[in-house]
Amino acid sequence: MPSTRDRALAAAVRLVGEQGVRALTHARVDAAAALPRGSTSNWFRTRDALVAGVVAWIADQERGDLTEGLARVSTVDDLVDAIATLLEDATGRHAARTRARYALFLETTATPNRQPSLRVERSRFETQVRDIMLSLRATDPELATTTLFAVSAGLIVNRLTIAPDAPIRPAIELVIGAMFPGQ
Template identity: 70%
Template sequence: MSSTRERALDAAVRLVGEQGVRALTHARVDAEAGLPKGSTSNWFRTRDALVAGVVVSIAEQERADLTAAMASARTIDDVVDVLTRLLEDATGRYATRTRARYALFFETTATPGAQPSMRAQRSLFEDWTRERLTDLGAADPDTAARALLATGAGIIVNRLTVAPDTPIRPIVELTVRGCLV
């Protein structure tokens, strides 16, 4: 069984992903999670702390998905296949989580207390991506990592908003191979 904290965070992700950041209140999280009133505020005393907690929770889930999926990727084609599947998942079965992440990106610009969490999580993703691209032989892994992450973000935004059928693999393959030049 999930802990009270995990239930609150899962409920918060659902609320933000389905209803937007305005739905993110301690009381609504408690209700969505089926927790007694005040439970969420026991873990996250302020709204900034709640936003930061949700940001970290989403990032940890996404990193776990990424790490597990990439464990067997050995070749460039393997990496392209894995990234394609992850982007399909991000805009399909995990679309609510992804929408929550993007909503929180913008929320943190107005929530100074949550900005350090967002920056720290982004840095972890950049480091991880840089290491994978270094392993594949990227000549400039710093620029390559930023380019690959930006491309993935663009695919996600397009698929979740105006172009849900955007093909993923050709874009990922072009980007990954371009990162290795």
């Protein structure tokens, strides 16, 4: 059984992912999580604290997905499979979480003090992917990592907004193939 805190965070992510950032209030989170009034504010005293908690929770969930997805990567084909699966999940079964992440990213651009935590989280993801690029001997691991993140973000936005059935794998094969010529 998830803790009260985890129930609140999961509900907050659903609210933001389905209704937008304006839906993120302590009272709405309590209601969505079926918690007594005031429960969410016990964990997160201010809205800023709630936003920070949600951002960290999303990052933890996504880091777990990334770690699990990359654990079996030992070839370039494995990398294509892993990234395609991760992006399909991000725009399918985890679409609300992904929409919440993007909404919160945009929300926090107006609040510079929140940006450092987002950069730290992004850096952790990049390190995991860069390590894979290094182990598979990408031509330029740094550029490969940056490019893969940019293309992935574009594919995610495309699928979440205008083309929910757009194929992911062909684009990922093309991009990763360019990173590993001759493999």
